[in-house]
Amino acid sequence: MERVKLKTTKIKKLSNFDWIEYFKYNNSHLLKLDFSNNTELSNEEKKLITPSIKAFQLGEGSEGKHLMHVVEKFALKKNYKEYPKIMKLFIMEENRHSQTLKKYMEIYNIEPAKKLWIDKVFRILRKMMGLECEVIILVTAEMIALSYYTALSNATNSTLLKTICTQMLNDELKHVVLQSDTLHRISKNRNEMINKLIRKIRILVMKVTVYVVWHKYKKLFIEGNYEYKKFKKYSLEYLKESINIEKTGNLEE
Numbered sequence: 001m002e003r004v005k006l007k008t009t010k011i012k013k014l015s016n017f018d019w020i021e022y023f024k025y026n027n028s029h030l031l032k033l034d035f036s037n038n039t040e041l042s043n044e045e046k047k048l049i050t051p052s053i054k055a056f057q058l059g060e061g062s063e064g065k066h067l068m069h070v071v072e073k074f075a076l077k078k079n080y081k082e083y084p085k086i087m088k089l090f091i092m093e094e095n096r097h098s099q100t101l102k103k104y105m106e107i108y109n110i111e112p113a114k115k116l117w118i119d120k121v122f123r124i125l126r127k128m129m130g131l132e133c134e135v136i137i138l139v140t141a142e143m144i145a146l147s148y149y150t151a152l153s154n155a156t157n158s159t160l161l162k163t164i165c166t167q168m169l170n171d172e173l174k175h176v177v178l179q180s181d182t183l184h185r186i187s188k189n190r191n192e193m194i195n196k197l198i199r200k201i202r203i204l205v206m207k208v209t210v211y212v213v214w215h216k217y218k219k220l221f222i223e224g225n226y227e228y229k230k231f232k233k234y235s236l237e238y239l240k241e242s243i244n245i246e247k248t249g250n251l252e253e
């Protein structure tokens with residue numbers, strides 16, 4: 001399967017895109033999930049997906065307290081009135097992701113994770129700085145998730161899991177566009193030297209994340225038709241698309 005491009009979201013002009021309308025529409029047009037069948041996964045498949053699905057289930061869910069705090073500050077400063085509402089709907093969608101994965105894990109008796117060190121690192125990093133740092137970490141994780149849910153979908157024969165992954169990919173693609181648009185609003189009238197430096201940092205953060213995630217969950221990725229080179233290449237391509245949005249404020253080249 002080819003890499004899903006951000007352009008498939010068909011969002012062109014971001015400055016007047018109605019995110020509130022989008023989130024409401026998306027939430028009322030979700031794929032139907034039937035949790036009544038718990039015989040789709042073999043024991044081997046269950047063992048294969050358990051470590052990573054536990055980590056992603058935990059990572060998807062968050063109250064977003066610190067995020068909302070910096071979002072409100074930014075909205076006031078930039079007179080971007082809809083932003084807090086948009087981000088509230090976004091956090092709700094992430095919590096739905098977490099709930100969906102939890103329900104799936106429950107039917108196979110997979111215990112939810114308490115706190116994994118990788119999750120803690122992400123959370124501490126995000127709280128260290130303002131909105132820009134939060135959003136950069138968030139969007140990095142979401143671009144990684146695009147590869148992860150593709151691999152997860154490929155790795156088993158579970159129809160339910162594949163449907164969950166399709167929904168996740170649909171949602172996460174839009175999230176990547178949304179965060180990239182925020183980064184555009186942040187960098188728009190800023191010194192170009194700083195913008196270039198931040199872009200370099202984003203590339204470094206992505207490379208480190210790809211390395212860590214690969215070494216933790218490579219079995220799943222390999223089973224899902226990803227080798228390291230492909231995972232790294234796709235992740236850097238997503239980042240290139242995201243940086244393009246950050247630079248131009250839209251998805252056209």
Ligand SMILES: [Fe+2]
Pocket residue numbers: 060093094097172
């Ligand atoms: Fe998510």
Ligand SMILES: [Fe+2]
Pocket residue numbers: 094142171172175
């Ligand atoms: Fe997301």
